[in-house]
Amino acid sequence: MADSKAEVQKIDETLTLRVADLARLELSEDEVRTFTPQLRDVIGYVEQLQEVDVSGVEPLTHPLEPGDSALREDRVEIFADLSTEGYRVPQIL
Amino acid sequence: MNTMNIQNDFEAVIGLEVHAQLATDSKIFCACRARLPGGPAAESVADVAVNSNTCPVCSGHPGTLPVLNRKAVEFAMLAGLATNCRINPRSVFARKSYFYPDLPKGYQISQYDQPICEAGWLEINTASARKRIRIDRIHMEEDAGKNIHLSGFSVVNLNRAGVPLIEIVSAPDMRTAEEAGAYLRALHGVVTYLGICDGNMQEGNFRCDANVSVMPRGSKEFGTRAEIKNVNSFRFIEKAIDFEIRRQIEVLRAGGRVIQETRGYDSARNVTVSLRSKEEAQDYRYFPDPDLIPLRIEDSWIASIRPRIPELPARKFERFVSEFGLSQYDAEVLLASRAIAEFYEESVKILKAAFPDPSDLRAAAKAAANWTTGELMRLLNEEGRELSASKVTPAHIADLVRLAQSRVVSSTGAKQALGVAWKTGESVETIVEREGLRQVSDTAALEVSIDKVIAGFPAQVAEYKAGKEKVIGFLVGQVMKQSGGKANPSLVQELLKKKLS
C-alpha cells in the first residue's frame, strides 16, 4: 500500500500522547520518548499485513464461531458479598 | 401550542433516539435484579440502597464475563416485530469504549454493525395527517450506573448498571414537534402494550433524546444538529423541540452557525440550554465483543414469539374510531394504557349482547367510553389507584350503560351506583335495588304527581302557555321534588308538555 510507510512515520510523540490520553494513561516524558520509537517499530513490523490478499475474507473474532448462542434464563440471583458503599470519585462536572 | 409556527423559509428536521428499559426480571448480562415488583408504578432499581443490587459481573470485577439474557433478546425481537423491522439472523455485540465512573468496565456492551433489528417504521397521526416514520434500527445494550453529585465529590451507584435497554433510532423523518410527540406516544404505546417496557418516564424507563436541525426549505442537505437530552415528559419534549427549532432559525437568520452540541430543557423558562459541546466527537473504538458469540436468531424462534404480540394501539385506534364511532380524542385517552383499553373493550363486548343493532351499539360504546374516560378515570386518579387494584369491572360499566340507555336509572343515579361499586364491588343490579335508584317511569304514577304540580303552580303554568318555554324546567323540577328525585325527568317533561298543550 502506497502510503503505509508514510502512516508509520506519522507515529510521533504527539500521536503517542493523544492515544495515551484516549486510554487515560499518564506517561512521563521519558516514557513518551522511549515508547514512541518502540511503537513505530511495532507498527512498522505489522505493516506487512497490508501485502496479504484479504479480499472477500470475513474477519475472525471468535475461534468458536459459528457456535451456539449461549443464553441465560431470566432468573434473579442475589450476590451478597460485595461492598455496599458508594464508590467515591472526584466531582464530575 | 402552535407547532406550525415554523417560518416558511425554513424547515425543521427531527430524529429521535429512545432508550427503553426492558422489563425483564434480571439484568442483561448477570442475575441481579433489573426491576422491582410493582409494575409501571414501581420504584426504579437504581434507587434502592446504594450498590445493594450488584455482583462482580455488573460491577466489572476482573475475570468476570457477560452472559446474555434470553428474555431480553425476545423482548427486543418483539419490539422489532411490532415496528415492522427486519430481525437480523445474526447480530453482533460490540464494545463502546469511554471512561466514566458509571461505566464499570470502561466500555458499554452495545451493538454497532449488525444490530438485532433494522429498517422498520411506525405510523403516526397528527391533527392534520397520517405519516409513516421510519425506524433505522433497534439494538440491545446495557444501562450504566448512576453518579450522585455531592458537594466537592461524586459517588457512583451501580444498582442500575447492566439493566437491559433497547435503543430505538428513528430516521430524521419528523418535521414538527407535534410529529415528534405523536411518534413518541405511538412508540410508548407499542412497548407498553407488548409488556416489554414499563414506560414510566419519571422513573427513567423510557428515555428520549431528540436530534434537531433546521435547513432552508427545499434544501437537500440537513443542517447541523443539536441533541436535546434529559427531558422526561412528552409535553416538555414537544415544547423543547419547538423552542429549539425557533432558536436555530434565529441563529441562522442572524448570520450565525448552529453548534453541534448537547442541550437540556429548562421547563420553568421554556428554553433549551447548552450542556456540553459535542465539538470533538468521541472515539468509541467499537469492535465486536470477544466475550459474546454473535447472536443467532432462527426463523423458528421468531415464529414462536410472534403470537405473543397483542393487538397494538394503532390497530385498536382504528377500530375504536370506525367500529365504535369514538372521536380521535376519546380513542387516544382510552388507549393511553393497555389496561384501560382492554377494560373498555371488554365492556363493549358485553354490551354487544344487549345492543345487537350496530347503531345502538355505537351509542352504547360511546356511552361506555364516556363512563370510562370520565367518572372511572376520575375515581382512579383521585385515589391514585391502578385499574387492576380497583373493584370496578367491565361488567359494571356495561350494566350502567345498559340501565342508563333504557332509562331504568337516571344519569345521576348511575353515577351514584358507580360510586358504590367502586367501594364495594357489588353488581350494579344489587346496588340499584338496595339504594332504590330505579327511576320512576311508570306513566300513571307520574301523571298523579304532574297533576298535583299543575294544580299547585298556576302562575308558572300560565307563563308556559303564554309562550315562555323555559318555565317547563321549573315545573319538571317540582315533579322531581315530589317524586323524591326518582322520576325520569325526560319522561316527565314529555308528559307535562302533552298535558299543557
Add this chain to the structure above:
Amino acid sequence: MDADKLQTIRAIHDSFDKKQASVVEVTRHFLDSVKKKGGKDGLNAFLTVCENRVLERAEAADQILRAEGKVPRDRVPLFGIPLGIKDNLTMDGVRTTCGSKMLDNYVAPYTATCVERLESAGALCLGKLNMDEFAMGGSNENSAYGPVLHPTQPERVPGGSSGGSAAAVRAGLCVAALGTDTGGSIRLPASYCGIVGLKPTYGRVSRYGLVAFASSLDQVGPMARTVEDAAILFDVMSGHDPRDATSATVPKGACREALRKAPETQAEWNGIRIGVPKEYFVGGLSAEVEKSIQSSLRWFESKGARVIPISLPHTQYAVAVYYLVAVSEASSNLARFDGVRYGVRPAEAENADDLAAFYRKVRAHFGPEVKRRIILGTFALSSGYSEAYYRRACQVRRLIKQDFATAFEKVDFIAGPVSPTTAFKIGERISDPLQMYLNDIFTIPANLAGLPAISIPSGTETPDSLPIGLHLIAPPFQEERLLSLAHAFEKRGAAP
C-alpha cells in the same frame, strides 16, 4: 517422608494409601519448600501463600482418608494434591494481583470456575504464583513484584508469562500448577523449565475468573511434571460453564483414560501422520533447538509414524496479527482498572482535581510493557486506523486458521519447536520489545486458531544444557489424542 515419592499425583496417592504420609504432612512439606525456595529470597515464584486455608482443607482431607481407608481416586481425582495457581485466576477471599501494582490490595470476591472444579476434586491450593504483569510478557521479567528465576539456572528467565507456575512445578514447590496461555504463556515457560504445559482448545476450559488479557485467545491450562498429571487436571477443569458464553458445549475431557490407548504397536504408529511446517525451519532457530526437534521427529519415524512436510503459508504473519488483535482486546479489557471500585488508589489520585486526572494518576501504575500494549491496542482500534490494523489483522487471522484446517486434512498432528531458543539470561532481551515478541512465533498460531497445543520436554536436557520443549498441535477438541501421543513420547525416556 521421601520427597522423591511426591513427584506426581499417582505417587502421592500411593503414599497416602500406603500410609507413608498424611495429607497434612505432605502439605506441610510443600509449604516448607515454598517458604524456603519460593519467595523473594528464592525463585520468587509465589506471591501469596494460603497457609491457613490449605492446612484446614488438608486436615479435612485426612479425616476423609481415615474414614475411607484409601484415597477415593475415581471420585476425587485430585485428593490431597498441593497445587499452585497463577495469580491472574481469582480465588474468593485471596489476594489476586496479576503481577501488577494496580491490584496489590485486591482481594477477589469469587473463585474462578477452573479453580472451583479443582478444589471440588480435592486439590489443595498452596498459593498464588508470580507472572508477567497481566500476562503480558515472555520471560516473567515484567512482574511488578520482581522477576522469577529459572529453577535450575538462576541467572536465566523461566519464560513467561506463567513463569512462576513453571518454576514452582520444576522446583518441586507444588505437584502441578495452573497457568494461562494467550500467545504461548504456558508452553514457553514449560519448554524453558523442562516440564509439561498444555494449552487446551479455545473454549474447552472456562475463562470465568481468569482476568482477561485477550479474550479470544486466553485459555487456562495445566502445567505438570508428567503428561498424566496434566491430563488429570485437564479432565477435572474442562467442560462447559454457563458463566462463560465462550465455553464450548463439548464433554469434559477424558484424557486420563485416553492415555491407556497411547500408540504402542507398529500398526498403531503407522496410522499416525505428523506434519512439520516448512515455514518453521527457515532460519532463526538456535542449533541446539533444531537438533533436538529433528531428533524427536526421527524418533517418531522410528516407531512407524509418518513425518510429512506441510505448509502453513501465513506463518510469517502470525506475530503481526497477534500483536494487533491481542493488544486491541487487552486495551479494552484493562480499561476497568481505574481505581474506582477496587484496586490501588494512590494519594495523588484521591487529591486529583478532576476525573481525567484521577484516572491518569491511578493508571500511571501499570508497568511499561502493559502501557505499551494498551497504547498499541488503543491505536489499532482508533478511528481512522481500525480498518487498516485491527480489522485487517482479524481477516489474516481467518487465513491462518484456514491454513491449519487445510493441513489437518493431511495430517493428525503438527510438530515443531516451542521457541527458537532456550531460556535466555535475565535482562538480555528486555530493552527490545519487538525482539521479545518474535520469540512467540511458534506458539502464537495455535492461539489464533484456537487449537489445543502442548509443550513436552524433548529429553535433551543435561546438567550442562537447558531444557527444550517439543511442540505438538492437534485439531480442535482432540486433547485426548494429543495427550496420548505426548504420553507415548514421554515414555520413551531420554533422547538418543
